[in-house]
C-alpha cells in the first residue's frame with residue numbers, strides 16, 4: 575500500500591473553498607477505493623472532471639482464450655509479440671484468469687491521439703526495454719529499463735517513449751497492488767527487513783497542470799471493452815492532489831535480494847501482493863554459502879498456485895535455452911525443477927546474474943490464442959535427457 579504524498583497546491587483543509595486568482599472555485603474530486611473505505615486521494619481540477627462531450631462506439635479488447643483448462647508445463651517466446659504503433663492494439667493478452675491478466679506489448683510510438691484509463695483493473699507495467707515519461711493526471715514519472723510502473727485503477731495516463739524499441743510486460747489486477755503484509759509494520763511503514771523501502775518508491779513529480787478546454791479523447795477500459803470518451807477539458811488539469819491513491823515507479827534494480835546459507839524459498843523475492851496472486855523479482859545475488867549447498871533450486875510442486883516466470887536478462891542457471899522475454903508456466907501441482915545437468919553445474923558457483931519477474935496465481939491461468947502462437951510446443955518434455 576503506498577504512503578501519503580502530496581503534489582502542487584491544495585487547500586488547508588479538505589472540502590473547503592479553494593479559489594483561483596480570479597475568484598472562481600477549483601473543482602475538488604475524491605478518488606476513492608472500496609467505496610469510501612480504503613485508500614483515496616483528493617484531487618483539485620481547473621475544470622469539473624464531469625464534462626463529457628460525447629462517447630463514441632465501444633470496441634472489444636477481450637482476451638481470446640484458446641485453452642481454458644491447462645495442466646501442462648508450457649513455455650512461450652514473449653518477444654514474438656509484434657511491434658505495433660497504437661498502444662491499445664499493442665497490448666497482447668497471454669495468460670488470464672478472474673484475478674489477473676498478463677499481457678505483452680511492443681508499442682513503437684508515443685501516445686499522441688488519446689489518453690488511456692483502465693477502469694477494470696490496476697496495472698503493473700514492467701519496462702523490459704524502453705524509456706521515457708509516463709504522463710499521468712498526478713504528474714510525470716520518468717521510467718527506464720527495469721521499472722515496475724504501478725498505475726492504480728482509474729488513473730488517466732499517456733506514454734511518451736524515447737524511441738520505438740519498447741517491450742512491456744503488463745499485469746492487470748482486478749484488486750489493488752499492495753506491499754506484502756509481512757513487510758508493513760504497525761504504523762504502515764515498510765519494515766527494516768523488507769527488500770525495499772520508501773526511498774525506492776518514485777511517486778509522480780512535476781505536475782502537468784493544463785488549464786485547457788477543447789475535445790480530449792480518453793479511451794476507458796471496462797469489461798474488456800474500450801469506451802472512447804470525449805471530455806471538454808484536458809485530463810491533466812490538476813493544480814494539486816494529496817492522498818494514498820496515485821501511480822508510482824519501483825525499479826527491479828532497487829530490490830535488495832535476501833540470501834542465506836541454504837536455498838531460500840521464492841517468498842523472499844516477493845515484490846507485491848494482488849488479489850489471489852503475488853509478484854516476485856529474481857535479481858542478481860550471491861548464492862547460498864553453506865559449504866555443501868546446492869544453489870540450483872530443488873524440484874518443486876506448488877500444490878495451490880500456477881507459477882509464471884518471465885525471463886528478463888542474465889544467465890538462468892536452472893534452465894537451458896532461455897531467451898529474453900521467454901515465459902514459462904508451471905501449473906498447480908505438476909513438479910518442475912532444474913533441467914538435466916543444472917544441479918551439478920550450479921555447485922560451487924558464487925553468484926547469479928539472473929533477472930526475472932514471477933507471477934504466482936492461486937487460481938488456474940487460461941491460455942490465449944495469441945500465446946499459443948508464441949509457444950515452444952515441446953517444453954513440457956524438456957526435462958528428458
Ligand SMILES: [Fe+2]
Pocket residue numbers: 874876881910
Ligand atoms: Fe517453483
